[in-house]
Amino acid sequence: MNGLSSSEPAASVQPAIVASVLTKRYGSGNTEVVAMREASMTVQAGEVVALLGPSGSGKSTFLTAIGLINPPTSGTIAIRGTVVLEGELSRVNLRAFRREHIGYVFQKSNLIPFLSAIENVQIAMLLNGESKRASRKRAFELMDYLGVADRADNLPSMLSGGQQQRVAVARSLANRPSVILADEPTAALDGHRGRQVMELFAKVAHEQGSAVIVVTHDHRSLDVFDTTYEMEDGVIAKSHHSLSGISS
Numbered sequence: 001m002n003g004l005s006s007s008e009p010a011a012s013v014q015p016a017i018v019a020s021v022l023t024k025r026y027g028s029g030n031t032e033v034v035a036m037r038e039a040s041m042t043v044q045a046g047e048v049v050a051l052l053g054p055s056g057s058g059k060s061t062f063l064t065a066i067g068l069i070n071p072p073t074s075g076t077i078a079i080r081g082t083v084v085l086e087g088e089l090s091r092v093n094l095r096a097f098r099r100e101h102i103g104y105v106f107q108k109s110n111l112i113p114f115l116s117a118i119e120n121v122q123i124a125m126l127l128n129g130e131s132k133r134a135s136r137k138r139a140f141e142l143m144d145y146l147g148v149a150d151r152a153d154n155l156p157s158m159l160s161g162g163q164q165q166r167v168a169v170a171r172s173l174a175n176r177p178s179v180i181l182a183d184e185p186t187a188a189l190d191g192h193r194g195r196q197v198m199e200l201f202a203k204v205a206h207e208q209g210s211a212v213i214v215v216t217h218d219h220r221s222l223d224v225f226d227t228t229y230e231m232e233d234g235v236i237a238k239s240h241h242s243l244s245g246i247s248s
């Protein structure tokens, strides 16, 4: 008996995201701002997390650090068991890693203005080596799911802010990333559409096993999330409210 069996821990047992004691300083001397102070968070595959906090508390700084866009000054970030950043030092090719594993939805949709809505979704897949035909099919399905398929061939400038944001959400899901990060993705949407987008993130997390972190000010949709964190003055803490336990 060689002892190798299916009881061997699978790679998926690793948390999807482990952020450990992240600190971020902007500037120096008189103008120094400490935007994150020893912020830590572990997110499991399939978990959908809300990050709340007042303006300027460091939420975007935290999210862009996890998104490998804005490295922390110190602390480590591991994604699916791989240490990707140690302070500002990258341990992997960040651009390639980001493209393969991370979907990001910004406060503003950041669509490419000279590509149609569907091309904006498709391009994420084309860059990952997907065929034109398969990427167009999936882009259309995602847009249909988000209620913007009828605007597929329009340029972003012809779409409302909310429609642009839904295209951006479709784009973030295109490559079935293991980590999805969204910075106030529903700010431009009405309550109903906003809730739909939050529910979609939860569905993607639960069905595809993606780890999702959503920065939000919208307390009305908090029941959709598995875990809620609050950030204040650069410090992250798990929320005391047990949302699943709210009965009223």
Ligand SMILES: Nc1ncnc2c1ncn2[C@@H]1O[C@H](COP(=O)(O)OP(=O)(O)OP(=O)(O)O)[C@@H](O)[C@H]1O
Binding pocket: 026, 027, 033, 034, 035, 053, 054, 055, 056, 057, 058, 059, 060, 061, 062
């Ligand atoms: N590039 C930068 N240079 C200097 N200071 C910055 C920079 N980016 C952010 N900050 C500062 O860091 C702190 C945290 O900002 P951050 O954008 O992360 O907060 P936030 O919680 O996302 O805010 P909001 O909810 O308003 O988007 C703020 O004091 C901000 O002014």
